[in-house]
Amino acid sequence: MLRLLQIEFIKLWNNRSSRILIIAYFVLLTFIALFATVKFDIGDVHFQLADQGIFNFPYIWHFNTYIAAFFKLFLAIVIVSMMSNEYSNKTIKQNLIDGLSKKEFILSKFITVVLFAAASTVFIFIVSFILGLIYSDYNELSIIFSGLGYLVAFFVKLLGFFSFCLFLGIFVKRSAFALGFLILWQVIEGIIYGLIRWQTTDVITQRITQFLPLEAMSNLIKEPFSRLGAVQSVANQIGESYVKDYAVHWYEILIVLVWTFLFIYLSYALLKKRDL
Secondary structure, eight states, rough: OOOHHHHHHHHHTTTTHHHHHHHHHHHHHHHHGGGGGGGGTTEEEEEEEEGTTTTTTTTTHHHHHHHGGHHHHHOOOOOOOHHHHHTTTOOOHHHTTOOOOOHHHHHHHHHHHHHHHHHHHHHHHHOOOOOOOOSSSSSOOHHHTTTHHHHHHHHHHHHHHHHHHHHHHHHHHHHHHHHHHHHHHHHHHHHHHHHHHSSSSSSHHHHHHHHHHHHHHHHHSSSOOGGGHHHHHHHHHHHOOOOOOOOHHHHHHHHHHHHHHHHHHHHHHHHHHOOO
């Protein structure tokens, strides 16, 4: 396994574009800390985002994982480009000639996907932990570590999304078309959601569409903004109230893990059947 990871590391690090995207991704994740310095001046009202509780434990785990998930497209580009380069540079054929089996080839890609997801999760944990220690009003250990389920959801979300990108990279072979297909699939899921919603209720629509791959990944971490005290206060003043389930549920994780398995299996089945 270490040998397979070493092979992938050499390929990625020797590719200038992949190297830049990976570095840019982790640099952008640190920019979450900039939320602490954002200030708003609206007439006589002056407030700083960090003072609104976004870095309070355990809310910070929810907020930071939700925001960090938007940057996953950087690594998605790396993953589809990784597969595109295998075909265009003939390295996949050379690896197989050198004795690497197709199963080992897919395993090496999956290990890379797991490493990307794990490294992202650890990085967000460190950034969030430091910001929380600096800005949080609650520093009891029981409170600090009470929301780590969002980190598990974040890891599973990235694992599923990157596995989907890996499958698209193998299926389409060209990075631009693979990314285009990813966008197209998002549109298709939106159309499916709209058609079901047109014929049924919100509850039934949610129960059906939660099994769609991208929707399932999205459901792992719900939007955190309506949890903020300031938002709740404004809503109460105008006679509205937010009743929303923000928790990470085991069945939502299971759905994404099943999709992850399917993407990796289909990637292997496609590669096994294809004449290289």
